[in-house]
Amino acid sequence: MAKTQPKAPQGLSQDGLVQIYKDMLVARLLDERMWTLNRIGKAPFVISCQGQEASQVGWSAALRPDDVVVPYYRDLGVAIQRGMTVAELMLAFFGKEGDPNSNGRQMPGHFGCKRLNMVSGSSVVIVQMLHAVGVAYAMKMRGQDRVAAVAFGEGSTAGGDFHEALNWASIYRLPVLFVCENNGYAISVPQHREMAIENVSDRAGAYDMAGVTVDGNDVLAVYEAALEAVERGRRGEGATLLELKTYRVVPHSSDDDDRVYRSREEVEAWKGRDPIARYRQTLTEMGLWDEGRDQAFRTETQSEIEAAVTAAEAAPFPDAKDALRFVYAEEGQN
Amino acid sequence: MAKTQPKAPQGLSQDGLVQIYKDMLVARLLDERMWTLNRIGKAPFVISCQGQEASQVGWSAALRPDDVVVPYYRDLGVAIQRGMTVAELMLAFFGKEGDPNSNGRQMPGHFGCKRLNMVSGSSVVIVQMLHAVGVAYAMKMRGQDRVAAVAFGEGSTAGGDFHEALNWASIYRLPVLFVCENNGYAISVPQHREMAIENVSDRAGAYDMAGVTVDGNDVLAVYEAALEAVERGRRGEGATLLELKTYRVVPHSSDDDDRVYRSREEVEAWKGRDPIARYRQTLTEMGLWDEGRDQAFRTETQSEIEAAVTAAEAAPFPDAKDALRFVYAEEGQN
Amino acid sequence: MPVRNMIDSIRDAIDVAMAEDERVLVLGEDVGVRGGVFQATKGLLEKYGEQRVIDSPLAESSIVGVAIGMALEGLHPIAEIQFADFILPAVNQIISEAAKMRYRSYNDYSAPIVIRAPFGGGVHGGLYHSQSNETIFMHCPGLKMVIPSTPYDAKGLLLSAIADPDPVMFYEHKRLYRLIKEEVPDGRYTVPIGQAKVVRPGRDLTIVSYGLMVHFALEAASALAAAGVEAEVIDLRTLVPLDQDTVLSSVRKTKRAMVVYEANRTMGPGAEVAALIAEQALFDLDAPVGRVAGLDIPAMPYNHVQEEFFLPSPDKIAKAAQELVAS
Amino acid sequence: MPVRNMIDSIRDAIDVAMAEDERVLVLGEDVGVRGGVFQATKGLLEKYGEQRVIDSPLAESSIVGVAIGMALEGLHPIAEIQFADFILPAVNQIISEAAKMRYRSYNDYSAPIVIRAPFGGGVHGGLYHSQSNETIFMHCPGLKMVIPSTPYDAKGLLLSAIADPDPVMFYEHKRLYRLIKEEVPDGRYTVPIGQAKVVRPGRDLTIVSYGLMVHFALEAASALAAAGVEAEVIDLRTLVPLDQDTVLSSVRKTKRAMVVYEANRTMGPGAEVAALIAEQALFDLDAPVGRVAGLDIPAMPYNHVQEEFFLPSPDKIAKAAQELVAS
């Protein structure tokens, strides 16, 4: 039986297709390295993107640099796709001087950097949806064709700001891409204790908004759905609630023990659906990737990571007194 | 053409049918009297049920005394249907000693009385939905067949607690009747600025919950829909979001001037759909009411109201020091 | 010069800012067609259109959260919370988000929004239309907090707040909206944030206050003067940053201090002022630091008897001052 | 007698209450299968079942709002907020609703719930897993507020809180969960709400504190003793109601007072304690009332250098005490 050759979605060049893979892989390898650093006692905390790389890089790749992204703590893949470097991310991981996210003030996973049009987030879940709505309001008011994209977990959708944000976006038909990375759990709480419905995207109807669910481990499907939503936004046709069904294959964070709330079989089954292996297969079938390039890229990335680790370990912590800066604007600044 | 004779809904005796009318009319007459007292400077504040009597008395009449109701500030009709007397309501209106709602602590319209299984509310909108959910959780946990019913305006549904409450009720399939009295405005803000959808009940689908919209000026339709929802709850089949389309024919409160945000034609048109006149017509067609009884009942009610006004005006305010009581439980109380 | 009451001077400040700078906009419940329930935004919809005068949905968290997002894109939103009592659903967006945006992003992002809210009682607003919850925001580095007591200051301070690069809480005592009129210039002028004002000089004790209570303190001071006691009255005008110098130099002069506020007494703003004095001017004091404040009950009741019982009054202030001076 | 750390003694208290009274239940994020992220409810799901150990949706307003409703029907819910930093979305339900239910209904209804929340820093929790926001709830008549500093007190106070007919905020310093062990009896015993404790007697100054800071104050006191300064250390244990007598009689004896707290300095709990002293014991004082507190920056940074810079420490406390005694 003749197998159909995978097709690249609209708007993606061959380089673009490969770049997506690279971003996913860098995210994975960096994340893994953070865990080992944590486990050997070199850093107090990791929160992880593992398993969700296709979702993250997929939705992020559908945006332009002048769009605004509002990621959540799991979105290492988004930070990398937007252009944050491994060296920068390692500074953030260790809380060191020069971390472009917060200069060592926030825990790892709190991405934000104006250069990348990536809004700084807190640890408080779901609040960021409203910020994206406000950003999109400003864009629309100025007649721009930019969009705001915001990500969050499915558990967090139980919070009131979810509803308030969708409601605003729909009343004003704002160009927002709402991305729910649905990994089936809020720490230990399974989806059926978070909501009575099957698909988060089913809630879009409550706002007369487009709602779409796709396989979050299929990066091209994610990209396509996100792009469609983004274009809907650019055309002035309002927001989309995009749900990506995925799974985190590691514990919630380095403080978590996931064995108490989910079976090893379930985790292993999902590891078998690894989004990176899957996309490597696709790219290989497209003739854009092969084992040799894979090995070479891995080696290159690993050494980039090790260099970043070395540099970040050697980097100083911020001065104590630096903690006093930027509570308010400094003299003369606006 | 032969007109079909109106039919009484299930569960309502002839007395029950008449009582509903009486409760609606008492609410209206009392409300009107409060406005005149306010306008002649005898009381600082009125908030009004006028136009919404069918909605209020209709949903409230579908409940049993041992059910719990959580009304909102407009629900004078509910308070009366539950059994609060005109005399008591007048004490509350003047903030006098003996007001069973709050002993003069709260503004008028803040109903609450344990004797009537009617939970005390604040002025903060939408918070009460969560209280009803907690009440229903307790009922279900104890295996009772009681239900909790909670009312709110459509504008208030924009608040996060709306979503959080429906989500809980649906996850645990709790016996809650959520009643949205949709009068088309939140003070001056029309529905299309509050939400992008036509029917609040369309949001029920986001929670896999029954959602129903009925004509809120048709008291028997309201009663029937509420009863069906209540029975669904008693049978353990979960909550219902019931939307009653109605209109307030007076300003939001005595502090409001509605002429700036809605046309006199619109208001007059709705006055033409007066729920009380409409139901009087129905009862008359059923042979349960006539002009004579109407006049007699009005006269009787007016004198009850005047007696209540006289008594309430003569009643003392609470002692100043009484304000210090019940911040916490008193010694020996549990 | 035109004579304005406080609500007019506030509307005028917003109007001036909106006319000068199209990034300024207002959002909140009923601020559009209705012009705000207290009429602070009356006429602005007609003048500046629906995009810049936004009748928001009834959801305070969203009002602040959306304003933050607007500010991230360079707009300068003025959010109206209909009553300060109803700001609580927005506390998370204010404290976790607006106040910490600049800090957590190491100055990459900021949230220059103004949050206006009518607070305070004495208007038969009962438990939920009378509260004074400024403590919550005073205890939040990253926010500023302004409370004017006169029409002139209200306009000047609001224009400063709108121009401020950081989030500013702007609390307006609702009983002051129409209580006082004074000359308020047209056009732009500012009163700087962070400067208290000695509104009556005196030598025998210092009464520190803000909002409506400034006027009660002034009334009390007149009564005291008749009895030979000269009270110095300070209007803080800004709770954050607090003008410590003005407070401390007055107290060092008069040797006696009293704080008057309408919020619940325990942990109210006066606690911080008293603590400041106890720390910085203790050896100057000839008397305990007094506090005349709202009662420690949930809020002021609706009926006027208990409402009056709850609130500080010129009489209560004068009486407490007499005792302080006698001690 | 069994030796327990604080997290075990808290779990034990809940267990005792649930075994005795089937109206007691727990709800919160991850409190079921996971046993709570700090394991305060470990094993309770297996023992008491899903109906009484509720893995709530991730929505703090609903956790408190639903708990209020349960309490209205006679249940005694213990709500866990995963981190005190995340209590802000529930502030409206706590302050507007739980705290005012009895008052506004003139005693018809009440909301006897316990809200447990891990607070405080020094655990590399960064800006949003380290906060101390107890001020917000101290300024709210209708609430009680308890903060234990030892395993023994934690159990006894939590059992009092669960039995209390009114809403109680129960803040647990997360760094204390596993820091100290001591003998904690099995079964029921209570420590009364509203009583502070002199945890070290002394004559030269009074250090008032609560939570983790009590231990830092004790360390400082040891160091001070070596230098000949005898500090009396008071563990408030309850912020509301505040045990004024214990504080004031100590200060009247030592003539010097200092408050140590980890919350932001301005308008933090120490402001109220200092104000109390300045009002009630001024003529007894030989020195200004000192405050050693968290910095006035949004919260403590993640990196350990700035985390330590933010926090009071035994050294900083001892140094401030020396200065106070010298003054």
Ligand SMILES: Cc1ncc(C[n+]2csc(CCOP(=O)(O)OP(=O)(O)O)c2C)c(N)n1
């Ligand atoms: C308001 C708030 N409450 C609680 C937490 C603690 N917390 C952090 S992540 C998390 C679970 C989030 O689950 P979900 O939204 O599904 O995202 P996921 O971590 O699964 O990607 C919780 C409870 C928080 N950060 N914010």
Ligand SMILES: Cc1ncc(C[n+]2csc(CCOP(=O)(O)OP(=O)(O)O)c2C)c(N)n1
């Ligand atoms: C949280 C909160 N915000 C604002 C208000 C002020 N307010 C009182 S009623 C109201 C409008 C409510 O509209 P709706 O829910 O449609 O009910 P209706 O009055 O039309 O019956 C507003 C904004 C409030 N009470 N609570």
Ligand SMILES: [Mg+2]
């Ligand atoms: Mg999840």
Ligand SMILES: [Mg+2]
């Ligand atoms: Mg309405």
